[in-house]
Amino acid sequence: MPKPARVLLAEADSISTQLLSFSLEREGFEVVKARGGLDALRLAREQQVDIVVSEVLLENIDGLELCRRLRSGWNTQRIPIMLVTSLGSSEERIAGLTAGADDYLVKPYDARELMIRLNHLVDTYSSCYQVNPLTRLPGSQVIQDYVDKTCQGSNPWALLQIDINHFSAYNKIFGYDEGDTVLKSVADLLRLVVLRDDREPVFVGHEGRDDFTAIVRPERADEVCNDILSRFEKQSANFYPAEHREASHQIWIDRQGNARVEQPIGLSIGVVTDGLCDSLSYLELKEAAESVLNRAKMERQSGVFTNRRHLVGKLAQMRRGNQSSQLPA
Numbered sequence: 001m002p003k004p005a006r007v008l009l010a011e012a013d014s015i016s017t018q019l020l021s022f023s024l025e026r027e028g029f030e031v032v033k034a035r036g037g038l039d040a041l042r043l044a045r046e047q048q049v050d051i052v053v054s055e056v057l058l059e060n061i062d063g064l065e066l067c068r069r070l071r072s073g074w075n076t077q078r079i080p081i082m083l084v085t086s087l088g089s090s091e092e093r094i095a096g097l098t099a100g101a102d103d104y105l106v107k108p109y110d111a112r113e114l115m116i117r118l119n120h121l122v123d124t125y126s127s128c129y130q131v132n133p134l135t136r137l138p139g140s141q142v143i144q145d146y147v148d149k150t151c152q153g154s155n156p157w158a159l160l161q162i163d164i165n166h167f168s169a170y171n172k173i174f175g176y177d178e179g180d181t182v183l184k185s186v187a188d189l190l191r192l193v194v195l196r197d198d199r200e201p202v203f204v205g206h207e208g209r210d211d212f213t214a215i216v217r218p219e220r221a222d223e224v225c226n227d228i229l230s231r232f233e234k235q236s237a238n239f240y241p242a243e244h245r246e247a248s249h250q251i252w253i254d255r256q257g258n259a260r261v262e263q264p265i266g267l268s269i270g271v272v273t274d275g276l277c278d279s280l281s282y283l284e285l286k287e288a289a290e291s292v293l294n295r296a297k298m299e300r301q302s303g304v305f306t307n308r309r310h311l312v313g314k315l316a317q318m319r320r321g322n323q324s325s326q327l328p329a
Contacts, residue, residue, distance in 0.1 A: 005122045006030045006047075008079075010040035010054040010066065020053070020084070027115045037061035041069055044076050045195040048136050048188060050122050056085040056096065064099040071100035074146050074203050075138065075195055078131050080121040084114065132206040134180055135187035143205035143213050144282045150201045150215055151274070151285065157201045158221035161270040161289035162190070162228070164210035165297060169262035173250055174240075182239050182265065183210065186232070190214055193227045213289075218273045225269050225304045232267050233302060239265065266301030268293055277312050288312045 007029045011017040021031045032047060034040035036059035044052060052070065056063035063083055070076040081103075083096045088106035096104045103117050126133065130142050138146070150157050164170075164186060171179040183206075190204045194214045203215040216224050237245045244250065250262045270293030277285060288307070296305035 004028050004030045005050040005118075006032060007118070008032045008034060008040060008043055008047075008049045008052045010034040010037065010052070010058055010063070012055040012057045016055070023111050023114075024053075024118075029118070035059075037063065037066045040066055041076075042196075044070055044079060045073065045198070046192050048184070048191070049079055050126070050136070051118060052079055052081045053084055053118070054081065056083055056087050056092070063101075064095060067096070067100035073198075074142065075191075078125065078128060078138070078142075080125045082118065082121065084109070132187075132208065135184055135206045137187050137190075137204055137206035137212075139205065140207045143203075143207060146203050146205070146215065147213075147282050147285060150203075151277075151280065151282075153201075155201055156218050156274050158216050158218040158271055158273045159285065159289055160214040160216065160221065160225065161272075161286075161293045162186075162212040162214065163268045163293055163297065165266040165268055165301065166262050167210040167265060169250065169260070170239075170265050173262075178239065185235065185239070186210075186212065186267070189228060189231050189235075193224055193231065218275070221271050221273070221306065225271065225306075228269065229267055229302050229304065236265060263301060266299075266303075268296040268299065268302065269304045270294070270296050271304065271306040272312070273307070276307055276310065280312065284312075 007024050009017060009021055009024070009031050011020060017033055021033060024031050032043055032049065034043050038060040040052065040054060041061070043049070054063040054066055058066065061069070063085065067081055070079060070081060081101045083101045083104045084107065086107045093104045102121055105114060105117065130139050131137070132139050147159070164182065167179065167182070170182065187206060190212060194204050194216060195202060197220065199217065201215045201217065205213045207213060214224070250264065251259055254260050270289050272285070272289050272292055277288060280288065292305055292307045296303045
């Protein structure tokens with residue numbers, strides 16, 4: 001059975017929230033309720049959301065400002081937004097669409113029309129190649145766009161390359177459905193830890209399979225990595241059936257009939273920062289991050305390795321060139 005679409009609902013009052021929530025759940029949607037505009041913005045960043053349904057008249061920030069902020073965030077700009085409101089003049093509808101809403105429905109409305117519009121928006125956005133279809137995180141092209149933008153900017157940054165250790169073996173032993181559960185759990189964990197801070201740079205992407213990328217401010221890097229690993233270790237036992245949770249390793253038979261021994265899954269994080277990366281292209285930066293990640297993967301299960309010494313990029317090449325020219329003939 002496909003997982004129901006998750007609606008983030010931001011209504012003006014509790015009665016409206018209850019009524020619309022009931023209608024959505026009856027039609028098979030999963031509903032996440034927000035308390036005001038700022039809470040809706042936080043939930044959109046920290047949780048996997050398939051669509052936002054919002055009133056314009058909200059506490060903290062109104063629905064128009066919510067639209068603008070969602071559209072300006074790299075991790076939220078591809079979430080479809082529907083404004084459902086009592087404000088029905090032509091100018092107000094235009095203001096809502098200009099702010100970034102995909103659709104605008106005026107109260108009172110026919111519930112059947114609302115559900116049809118919601119399903120159309122979810123289906124349209126779900127087919128977007130720029131978002132990973134499983135985790136709903138930005139995919140490889142968006143990651144590259146964000147990295148290129150961040151590396152050219154003036155803000156300092158730290159890039160986290162994140163990989164799930166022993167994931168292929170886990171899939172073979174427990175099945176791909178369970179593997180998908182792990183991937184979605186890691187995506188949710190990264191949203192919660194990384195995107196709680198809305199100060200740039202802040203980003204989470206899913207390149208595919210078990211490869212994730214995050215970008216944070218360098219002073220947050222150690223805290224974020226430690227929090228990610230701590231939370232993952234606490235929940236990792238739940239990825240296994242009860243009879244496997246205490247096992248120190250897993251055994252499976254490969255296609256040649258050989259017994260293979262694998263460690264439990266863990267997370268490895270490689271960290272590179274702008275201070276030691278000079279004028280790198282996206283591919284060069286990813287290569288540097290993969291190299292650092294491989295150092296982290298030397299740990300038995302989960303671990304972090306941060307590049308704190310080795311300069312990477314044009315300055316490093318210039319230094320090596322200068323050193324070579326100074327060698328005796």
